[in-house]
Amino acid sequence: MNTATIRSRSVGAHDRLDAHFFTSPGVAALEQVTVLQAAGVVMARVGDIARVWAPPRFARAYAAPAEEGIEYLRPYDVFEYLPVATERLSLLRNEDLERLQPTPGTLLQTCSGRNLGPCTYTDDYLAQFTLSHDMIRIEVDDVDLRMYLLAFLKTPTGQALLRRGKSGSVIDHLTVADVAGVMVPLVAPHSRLRVTELMASGVQAVADGRERLSKLLAMQEERLPVPTRTRPPREGWTVRRGDVLGRMDAAFYDPCVAAAREQLRASSGIRCGDLAVAHLPLRYKRYYVGQEHGRPVLSGRQLLQFEPVNLRWVSDRSFRDPADYEISEGMTVFGAVGRSEGRQGTVALVTADRHGWLASNDVMRLRPRPGVRPGALWLALAARQSRMQINALSFGSVIDHMNPWDVESILVPQIEESAAEEAEAAWRAFSDGAVRIAEAVRVLESVLKS
Known part of the structure; x- marks a missing residue:
């Protein structure tokens, strides 16, 4: 049941008394701000x-x-x-x-x-x-x-x-x-200072993470430039009958993908399966609940966002075994279902702030094998040559899908220890930034409601 306490003057100002109106989030927030103003809190419009x-x-x-x-x-x-x-x-x-x-x-x-x-x-x-x-x-x-x-x-x-x-x-x-x-x-100066410091440090941490990752990926691409097409895709390509391996879709035999695979093989690339075990759980019946009654569940798009947009919470009764859908720190994950020309195959590293969260059955999980650094696995799969191979694995008449065993079969570049360390440091910066931003929001909201 939704309840809200309102002032008698608010009833007169709005000339209505229906609970549906006063319990709506917008009206309730306006009432909350009005009470703060009446208590002496300074107000200013954004404009x-x-x-x-x-x-x-x-x-x-x-x-x-x-x-x-x-x-x-x-x-x-x-x-x-x-x-x-x-x-x-x-x-x-x-x-x-x-x-x-x-x-x-x-x-x-x-x-x-x-x-x-x-x-x-x-x-x-x-x-x-x-x-x-x-x-x-x-x-x-x-x-x-x-x-x-x-x-x-x-x-x-x-x-x-x-x-x-x-x-x-x-x-x-x-x-x-x-x-x-x-x-x-505009709350009291001491509260405002705390919020400002947390938000500023969070924003800076995210900026640092972006700068580090963008430089790291630029260096990787400079060392391993992406093969270019010799002819436009509209002209098509020819495949020998002996090279057709159980599939008839043209994208799987794209010469550009084949060139990327050969490039990795020539530069001592290794199988993805030698670095990680891939897993894609089964579909489940979703029981969405309020934040206090469930666990956050990420979609393929949300796992790429440092602040997930429209995050939802799901009850454990949705799953036969919830552990199959948990993601853990150090995993590399990506959306395995969706348009291959979109964000399908774009990888993210699971950081400490998301350890124990859930992810949908559309999210491919790759757990590093013993001795493999999480940063090395992420960076190997972030290479554009790896992404090209992943997208070429897609199948489906309407929605693109892929199999975990196929993902394990692709070739990926070998990553130096220093590069793996830098990737992990960048993702830690993202994690720190997300935690500080969330804390700034929590602190300010608690002050507003106190």
Whole structure:
């Protein structure tokens, strides 16, 4: 049962008394903020302390393969550990692309879609990409106030206030005015300082992790450049009858994938199965519950996000043996079900903050064999040659799937000890950052409700 305590003046202000209205998250959050204001807490609207704006809508002209362009991220790409652009915008056929690149320090607020509400921070890595009008920009000059505002917008109270203004008959939307009008309680200085310090250190840790991983992957690609196509895919390719190994799909025999495999073989590549044991659990009947009654369960897309968007909790009664669906620190995981041209096969390393969480049956688990460093396994599978082979394994008439034993059969590069150590340090930075950001949000929410 949902209950809420309201003031008599709120009943008069809204001219209604139905419980459904006053127990809705947005109205309850507004009532909570109003009580804080009545108690003497200083209030400010987002638009009073920040510049809130969004670029105008535009018709995207994507760059052709050989055309000069700039990398473009979709709104939810920005929440990933290491966002990777799948598309580029043409520099020649789009005007004023600079306005689409957020400057470092800008807060990015999602304003359209089913999971509307999450926000994030623009670090140096994110600032190299272009983003669409579906991300509202929030610019705050004062660094401490910027971090405090970011923490507030991430709290359940801030999220409820944001969503209170959403509109749209089919797709939810927020406007610049909706975001600018959100009331922000400026709590006591000592509480604000604690929140600011935690958020600043968390944001910096995530930025450090991104910088380390991007440099590490760039070095790996420089040492092992990806094979290029000698002819466009539309011209097709020929396969000898003797080389057809139980499959008739063209992608499995892609010459570019074969070249990547030969490249790894020539550079002393090894079987993935020599590094790890792959496992993909069976489907299960999902019983979703509230946070206090279950365990977090990650989808293939969420495991790539340092702050999972729309995270859900599931009851252990969903499984015959819950342990089969647990992920543990040191595992390498990736989405094994989904479009092979999308994020299928993009790997993440399970960090300490997610040890014991659950993951769906769509997530491939790879547990390092004894003596294999987790960082070495992750980096070996993060190589683009490994990803190409993984995607080529996909089968299915509608939804792409793959088998764990096939994943164990691919060739992967051997990783030096120093590179494995650096990969692990980068993922620890992500873990530390996520923990500190979550703590900043928890501390602020507890102050708001005290």
